[in-house]
Amino acid sequence: MTNNAFEDAKKQLRQAQAVLGFSDAEYDQLANSRREVAVSIPMRRHDGSREILHGYRVQHNMTRGPAKGGVRFAPNVDLDEVRALAMLMTWKCSLLNLPYGGAKGGVNVDPRNYSDHELERITRRYTAEIIPIIGPDIDIPAPDIGTNEQNMAWMMDTFSVAKGHTVLGVVTGKPISLGGSQGRAASTSRGVEVIALRALEKAGLDPKNTTASVQGFGKVGRGAARFLFDDGVTITAVSDMYGGLVNPAGIDIPALEKFVDETGKVVGFPGANPATGDDILEADVDLLVPAAVEGVITEENAARIKARVIVEGANGPTTPEADAILNAAGKMVVPDILANAGGVVVSYFEWVQSNQSNWWSLEEVEDRLRVRMNSAWDDVDAYAEEKGLSLRTAATVMAVERVLAAHNMRGLFP
Ligand code: GLU
Numbered sequence: 001m002t003n004n005a006f007e008d009a010k011k012q013l014r015q016a017q018a019v020l021g022f023s024d025a026e027y028d029q030l031a032n033s034r035r036e037v038a039v040s041i042p043m044r045r046h047d048g049s050r051e052i053l054h055g056y057r058v059q060h061n062m063t064r065g066p067a068k069g070g071v072r073f074a075p076n077v078d079l080d081e082v083r084a085l086a087m088l089m090t091w092k093c094s095l096l097n098l099p100y101g102g103a104k105g106g107v108n109v110d111p112r113n114y115s116d117h118e119l120e121r122i123t124r125r126y127t128a129e130i131i132p133i134i135g136p137d138i139d140i141p142a143p144d145i146g147t148n149e150q151n152m153a154w155m156m157d158t159f160s161v162a163k164g165h166t167v168l169g170v171v172t173g174k175p176i177s178l179g180g181s182q183g184r185a186a187s188t189s190r191g192v193e194v195i196a197l198r199a200l201e202k203a204g205l206d207p208k209n210t211t212a213s214v215q216g217f218g219k220v221g222r223g224a225a226r227f228l229f230d231d232g233v234t235i236t237a238v239s240d241m242y243g244g245l246v247n248p249a250g251i252d253i254p255a256l257e258k259f260v261d262e263t264g265k266v267v268g269f270p271g272a273n274p275a276t277g278d279d280i281l282e283a284d285v286d287l288l289v290p291a292a293v294e295g296v297i298t299e300e301n302a303a304r305i306k307a308r309v310i311v312e313g314a315n316g317p318t319t320p321e322a323d324a325i326l327n328a329a330g331k332m333v334v335p336d337i338l339a340n341a342g343g344v345v346v347s348y349f350e351w352v353q354s355n356q357s358n359w360w361s362l363e364e365v366e367d368r369l370r371v372r373m374n375s376a377w378d379d380v381d382a383y384a385e386e387k388g389l390s391l392r393t394a395a396t397v398m399a400v401e402r403v404l405a406a407h408n409m410r411g412l413f414p
Contacts, residue, residue, distance in 0.1 A: 004319075005294050011320040013087070015393050016400040026404060033052070033065075033083055034101070035059040039129035041107065041122055055126045056105040059139055060086035063406045064388035066137055067103035068093055068344060070144025070173075073122075074293075077106035084294070085144075088315050089344070091399035092337040096201070096376055097346045103139050105130070111146045127158040130379045134357060136161065136169030137260035141174040142347050143219070145293065149185070158302035168354035172347035181350035185341075188313070189223025190366065191342015192293050194373040196228060196287060196311045199334050203309050203382065205286055211250075211398035213283035213307065214235035214291060217266050220313040220340060221291030222257065228289075237275060238281040243267040244275035246283065290317035290341075293307060294394075297322045305331065312336040327390050327407060337399060338380055345372050 011032050017027050041053040056079055059067040069089035072082075082104045089102030107126055111119055141379050143152060151170045156178065159170045174180035183190070200207055212325060214225040217240040225235050234250040242265040247253060251272050259269045267274065281288065281296065282304045289298055291313025297305065302322035310326065311334045312318065318326070318333060326333050346369055351361050360368075384394035 004080075005316055006080040006087075006297070006371065007314065009084040009087045010317055012392070012396055013400065015320075016396045019387070019389065019393065019397045020404070021136075021402055022404060026407075029407070030061070030400065030403065033058045033060045033086060034062055035133065036079065036083070037130060038079060039126065041125045041129065043122060043125070045118065045283065053107055053109050053122060055129065056082045057103065057105040057130045057133060057139070057141075058082045058086040059101065059103045059133070061090040061101035061403060062139075063403060063410060064094060064101055065097055065099035066101065066194040067139040068098070068100035068104040068142070068347065069105070070142045070146040071105035071107070071126075071147050071155075072145030073107050073109050073111045073119075073151075077108040078088055080296075081250070082106045085315055090403060091396055092195060092341050092344055092404045094336050094399040095380070095395055096341045096345055096372060098344065100140075100344075100348070103141075104144070105141055106166075107143075107319065109146075119151070120154055123147075123154040123159045127155045127157050128162070131159060131162050134170060136167060136351065140169065140347070140351055141171045142323045142344070145218070148219075149173055149180060151173040152180075157367060168357075169351050172350040172354075174350070175356075179350075179354050181346055181353055181365055182360065182362035183369065184350055185219075186223045186344045187346035187365075187369060188220045188340055189227055190344035190369060191373050192220065192224040192289065192291070192311060192313045192368055193227035193231065193340045194335055194337055194342070195377055196289065196309075198222070198230065198374065198377045198381075199309050200309055203332055205309070208232035210234065211285040212234050212287040212289060213280050214289045214313075214315065215239050215277070215280045215296065216290070216292030217256075217260060219294075220343075221289065222260070224289055224291055224313055225253050226257060228287075233287070236285055237280045239275070239277060239280040240266045240267055244277060244280045245269055245272035246275040246279055247272035249407065264388070289313050293317070295319055297326070299325065302326055303329070308332065310334065311339045317342065323390075323392060333392060334389065335395050338376055338391070338395050341376065342369055342373060345369055
């Protein structure tokens with residue numbers, strides 16, 4: 001979304017380089033994508049007019065396994081944003097010990113302005129253009145902002161028709177009726193909850209005496225708000241892309257969910273007062289969960305963030321400059337590659353199930369997700385304490401080190 005998301009991702013890689021001391025040549029290899037594809041998507045609108053949309057698929061790294069990452073449909077998608085998000089996927093998969101590299105895709109389109117039929121055509125044409133570079137052993141897309149299980153069903157169908165047989169393992173985040181996994185839809189939110197509870201524990205905060213603000217009420221923020229509400233956290237501020245709400249006494253999240261199901265937005269909910277985006281980020285709370293888009297906590301507003309603990313549900317919500325300000329102010333910032341990894345962890349479980357045609361129960365999925373998230377937290381927290389690093393630098397260093405080790409064992413071809 002921001003123009004400099006890729007520059008920000010590279011700054012984070014430089015910080016890992018400063019700790020690990022790898023060469024500039026190794027930095028260059030990690031700073032550049034392995035493969036980038038840009039496609040045109042010619043589109044016939046309902047009224048018969050034509051337009052050309054622009055899409056991308058970037059495979060940042062494939063050293064530890066096939067590339068993995070979502071596909072975003074949003075109006076600000078560009079190549080640099082997709083590059084940044086692909087790099088973050090490499091670190092996320094490495095940190096969680098998933099046998100994947102990182103990728104990301106995107107189409108520059110505002111899905112709110114298109115009918116379902118039009119979105120189906122866009123999804124199928126985008127998929128058709130990237131068929132040569134995706135597949136269960138090559139690169140496995142998944143949902144992200146602006147896409148959902150329906151888009152994944154269309155992608156799977158388009159790929160399967162081209163191959164002449166059903167290929168369930170080509171995408172994850174599929175509907176349950178089509179080889180999806182139990183627990184995938186809520187998995188990112190569930191992971192955010194697990195990590196937020198660990199972070200609160202480390203900060204000495206009891207969830208039942210904790211207030212929280214959640215930016216974003218979509219695939220990540222809504223579930224995170226609900227799960228934390230169920231844990232006894234008082235959610236005093238929430239927002240979605242249309243506006244925000246505050247209620248210092250706490251927002252009834254199940255009631256808000258019902259309201260959003262009926263109206264499509266949080267704005268107008270009777271149990272809270274209207275608020276701006278800044279009110280949500282700068283709310284006087286213990287815990288802030290930015291769960292919308294990248295680049296929202298910046299140099300400009302970081303000093304006004306009051307929360308002691310920030311758990312990144314979104315990818316890249318904090319710029320490196322803002323991160324430094326928050327660290328200097330003694331805030332605990334739990335980075336995206338740890339906090340929101342629950343989605344790709346259950347994507348991995350879905351891929352394993354799809355490839356084996358062997359399905360797990362919801363309990364099995366959730367138990368395995370909790371084990372992975374808790375052990376990633378333990379590893380990052382211990383490493384950060386041992387080396388005196390922030391959680392973000394510790395997580396990035398651990399992830400980059402594994403990728404580098406794999407690079408060096410494989411060597412260079414030819
Ligand atoms: N889009 C999600 C993310 O950013 C999930 C990616 C996936 O499951 O491959 O982590």
